[in-house]
Amino acid sequence: MDAVILGVAGVLVGGLVALYGVRVFYLLLPLFGFVAGFLIGADAVAELLGEGFLATATGWAAGLALGIALAVTATLWLWGAVLVLAFGVGAEVGSGVLLALGFGPGIVPFAAGVALGAALVVLAIAVPAPVLLVAALTAFGGAALVIDGGLLMLGILDRGDLAGGAVAALRGDAVLIAAWLVLGALALLHQLLDAAGGREGLRVRLDRSLV
Numbered sequence: 001m002d003a004v005i006l007g008v009a010g011v012l013v014g015g016l017v018a019l020y021g022v023r024v025f026y027l028l029l030p031l032f033g034f035v036a037g038f039l040i041g042a043d044a045v046a047e048l049l050g051e052g053f054l055a056t057a058t059g060w061a062a063g064l065a066l067g068i069a070l071a072v073t074a075t076l077w078l079w080g081a082v083l084v085l086a087f088g089v090g091a092e093v094g095s096g097v098l099l100a101l102g103f104g105p106g107i108v109p110f111a112a113g114v115a116l117g118a119a120l121v122v123l124a125i126a127v128p129a130p131v132l133l134v135a136a137l138t139a140f141g142g143a144a145l146v147i148d149g150g151l152l153m154l155g156i157l158d159r160g161d162l163a164g165g166a167v168a169a170l171r172g173d174a175v176l177i178a179a180w181l182v183l184g185a186l187a188l189l190h191q192l193l194d195a196a197g198g199r200e201g202l203r204v205r206l207d208r209s210l211v
Contacts, residue, residue, distance in 0.1 A: 003152045010149025014142040018187035021138020022131055023194065033070035036088025041066030043095070044110065082134065086124040089137045090117035092144070096167025135191040140184035141166070147180055 013031070016024060042063030049058070070084050094116030095109040124133055144166035151157040157169055170176040 003155070003158050007149040007152030007154075010145045010152060012149075014145025014147075014149055016142070017138045018140075018142025018146060018184070019190050020194070021142060021187075022135050022191055030071040033073060033084045034067040036067075036084055036091075037070035038063040038067035040088065040091055040113075048107075048110075082124050083121050085134065085137050085141075086120040087117035089141045090120035092141070093167050096170070132192075136188055139188035139191055140180070143180055143184035143187055144170070146183065147176060151176075 017028065040063075042059045045056075045059040045062045070088075073084060091113035093113075095113030098109040098112050120137075148157060148166050148169045151169070167180070170180060
């Protein structure tokens with residue numbers, strides 16, 4: 001039953017983030033920060049101590065502590081929110097791709113996630129168009145959550161399969177990865193068309209806030 005609940009939450013939240021990531025960015029700042037921090041903290045404990053994902057109170061405590069810290073940071077500091085989002089998605093994709101390609105859980109996928117997360121943080125600082133970056137990160141991040149949520153609801157995945165992140169849960173399956181890329185690209189296109197449809201207030205505020 002908990003897998004079904006997680007699946008429903010994944011589909012709903014993932015769909016909202018994927019389709020309206022830029023428009024709801026301000027409203028979801030705490031959620032972005034908490035989810036990224038929780039997953040990174042819990043996964044770090046699992047990898048460093050050789051425990052199962054969320055198998056002990058230590059993993060839960062680390063995930064909650066880092067999640068709350070990043071949620072507060074994202075709420076109080078807009079640039080912090082963009083950097084948290086960039087690092088969170090980068091860490092998920094970096095470790096997830098290696099795990100999906102057959103690497104076993106361990107320090108190598110974890111380090112790859114940290115490295116890609118750091119690289120996206122640098123990109124977020126350097127890129128002159130933060131709206132485009134936020135749209136891309138939320139589109140593909142949300143798409144992965146939607147697919148994982150659907151697989152959880154169908155009983156194809158369970159909670160433990162999310163240990164390596166949303167991308168790793170795709171298990172390197174060519175069909176699932178293709179579905180993720182197509183869904184992410186369509187969500188990104190929707191966000192860009194939505195932003196170009198005259199609703200520029202949020203885009204302007206986001207751009208000006210990050211200057």
